[in-house]
Amino acid sequence: PMSHQSNLVSSGPMSAPTGTGSQLAPVTVHNVYIFDKNGTCLYFCEWPSQQQQQQQQQQQQQKEASEHEDRTRLMYGLIYSIRTLAAKLCPVGEIKDATYLAYVTSQYKFHLLDVPTGLKIVLNTDKSAGSMRHQLETIYSKIYVPYVVLNPECNLGDPVSSRLFADSLNEYLLTLQAK
Amino acid sequence: LDMPVYNIMIINNAGALVYTYTDQSRLLTSANELEKTYSYPLEPVIEVQDSRCCVVFGEADGVRIGHCVLAVNGTNVQAGRPTLLENGQEVMSVLANPASYPVSIKFGKLKLTANERINLAGMFHSIYAITAKLSPVAGSSGLQLLETDAYRLHCLQTVTGVKILVITDPKQANVNQVLKRIYEIYADYALKNPFFTMQGMNINFTLFEEAVQSMLRHLDKFGNLTNLAP
Numbered sequence: 001p002m003s004h005q006s007n008l009v010s011s012g013p014m015s016a017p018t019g020t021g022s023q024l025a026p027v028t029v030h031n032v033y034i035f036d037k038n039g040t041c042l043y044f045c046e047w048p049s050q051q052q053q054q055q056q057q058q059q060q061q062q063k064e065a066s067e068h069e070d071r072t073r074l075m076y077g078l079i080y081s082i083r084t085l086a087a088k089l090c091p092v093g094e095i096k097d098a099t100y101l102a103y104v105t106s107q108y109k110f111h112l113l114d115v116p117t118g119l120k121i122v123l124n125t126d127k128s129a130g131s132m133r134h135q136l137e138t139i140y141s142k143i144y145v146p147y148v149v150l151n152p153e154c155n156l157g158d159p160v161s162s163r164l165f166a167d168s169l170n171e172y173l174l175t176l177q178a179k
Numbered sequence: 180l181d182m183p184v185y186n187i188m189i190i191n192n193a194g195a196l197v198y199t200y201t202d203q204s205r206l207l208t209s210a211n212e213l214e215k216t217y218s219y220p221l222e223p224v225i226e227v228q229d230s231r232c233c234v235v236f237g238e239a240d241g242v243r244i245g246h247c248v249l250a251v252n253g254t255n256v257q258a259g260r261p262t263l264l265e266n267g268q269e270v271m272s273v274l275a276n277p278a279s280y281p282v283s284i285k286f287g288k289l290k291l292t293a294n295e296r297i298n299l300a301g302m303f304h305s306i307y308a309i310t311a312k313l314s315p316v317a318g319s320s321g322l323q324l325l326e327t328d329a330y331r332l333h334c335l336q337t338v339t340g341v342k343i344l345v346i347t348d349p350k351q352a353n354v355n356q357v358l359k360r361i362y363e364i365y366a367d368y369a370l371k372n373p374f375f376t377m378q379g380m381n382i383n384f385t386l387f388e389e390a391v392q393s394m395l396r397h398l399d400k401f402g403n404l405t406n407l408a409p
Contacts, residue, residue: 030315046315071313078309082325085302087245088291089186089346090329102326105310107319124315131326 028126029173030108033075034144036157037118041072043160045169079112079120100133115140135176143168183398184357185330185346187391188296189365191377192340194304196297198365198382200391212249212287213241219280225271231261231289232270242286250285261289307334307342333358341365356404357394364390 031046086101102111104127111123113136121136121144147165148154154162189198217223223237225248232248249256251273254264262270273279291299307321325332326349335343335358343361347354368387369375375382397407 049316052316074309075313078306078313081302081306081309085299085306086325086327088295088299089332090288090327100328103310103322104324104326105314105319105322107314107316110310110322 025128025130026178027129027132027176029177030124030126032124032139032169032173033072033122034160035072035076035079035120035122037120038157039073039076039080040157041076041159042119043165044068044072045166047173075122079122082112083114100131100136102131111136113137113140119144139169139172143172183347183351183402184395185348186344187346187361188300188344189361189382190300190304190342190344194301196300197380198369198387199296212285214250214283214285215240215242216281216283219277221274221282225274227262227271229295232256234286245288246286247289248284249287249289252279252283259292303334303344304342307336335359335362337362353398353403357398360394360404360407361391364394 028049029047030049031044033041034043036042082101082103099114099116100112101114102109104110107127109125109127109129111125111129111132113121113133115121119140121140123132123136123139125132143165147162147168148160149156151162151165154160160166184200185202187198187200188196191197222239223234223242225232226235227233228235234242234244234246236244238244247261248270251264251270254266254268256270257263257265264270264273274282274284309321311319311321321334321336323334323336325334328349330346331349331351331354333345333347333354335355337343343358343365345354345357345361347357364387365382368384368390369382372384375384394404394407398404
């Protein structure tokens with residue numbers, strides 16, 4: 001495990017190969033969701049900004065659990081509908097590879113990676129982020145697969161409770177935000 | 180002539196589709212159709228999805244997931260009901276019957292029907308609201324740009340809740356000008372038209388269409404709309 005982690009840290013700026021400027025620029029990550037193919041939320045983590053942390057401390061903490069569940073359900077519904085919409089609106093005759101999708105609003109950018117097994121990884125970043133396809137693929141292949149899929153303790157379909165996974169994901173995302 | 184804009188849609192504040200424009204040159208999908216002959220049992224797994232027969236498993240030789248059945252043994256599918264052939268037989272029963280083999284199937288992409296477009300517009304209307312609600316940061320608008328490998332969808336929501344959608348090539352620039360110009364055309368030729376009602380009616384005015392066409396020709400010729408004559 002130790003050598004794994006040092007590999008991850010040093011491979012932070014590995015976005016070099018396809019090196020467009022935006023991949024090396026710092027990206028603010030707001031939150032991450034991981035859903036399995038049935039819509040169960042396997043993992044969620046957020047990094048609220050300073051303002052939001054103050055607001056949350058002032059608000060009630062009791063409603064958070066059910067609110068979180070509503071949010072994840074809404075998020076999965078959104079993922080399903082937006083994938084259907086994107087597939088149907090495809091204008092040219094060719095069926096293109098539909099694994100990565102992103103949308104931008106006035107305040108944030110949403111990235112979705114659809115893995116061939118049906119797993120969906122969602123990343124919400126600030127709106128100036130470029131394509132995060134490479135980063136999402138790294139999260140899947142270098143963090144999710146080694147720490148969750150290959151972990152005999154982690155059952156498929158159950159929410160991820162591995163601390164190793166959470167820590168290495170955190171570390172990887174911090175390297176994206178660092179400058 | 181490769182028009183820069185693939186599709187334009189205008190959705191009113193209730194979520195109904197009131198105008199749609201599709202670039203006709205891209206409807207020629209014959210370049211992306213392919214015909215293959217199979218023996219029993221069929222290799223690609225074909226199922227009925229959204230009332231059309233699609234490949235869901237077993238990509239091979241250019242046949243990909245999402246390809247729809249356009250013809251079986253030379254008989255095309257019916258235009259309004261793609262699960263039936265023109266001779267009345269059901270596609271799935273022909274393919275399930277070993278006596279039909281060897282069978283030649285033509286695969287391609289079926290274009291969207293008008294009903295499907297209306298459904299998609301309604302779906303987009305809800306997606307717009309959800310994306311605003313799910314923002315990790317307070318005070319976000321709904322989605323303004325959807326990026327995929329094949330195209331980009333741009334959306335302008337006006338202050339009255341009308342959404343203007345434009346689907347373009349990913350590399351197309353100056354789409355914000357296009358969105359604004361369509362809004363101007365909508366205001367001039369639809370809203371100011373005394374025969375236009377807001378009750379979800381389709382926009383069917385000659386001058387509106389002409390203005391849209393002239394804008395598209397200008398965009399195609401110059402790449403931007405900066406010197407467009409009013």
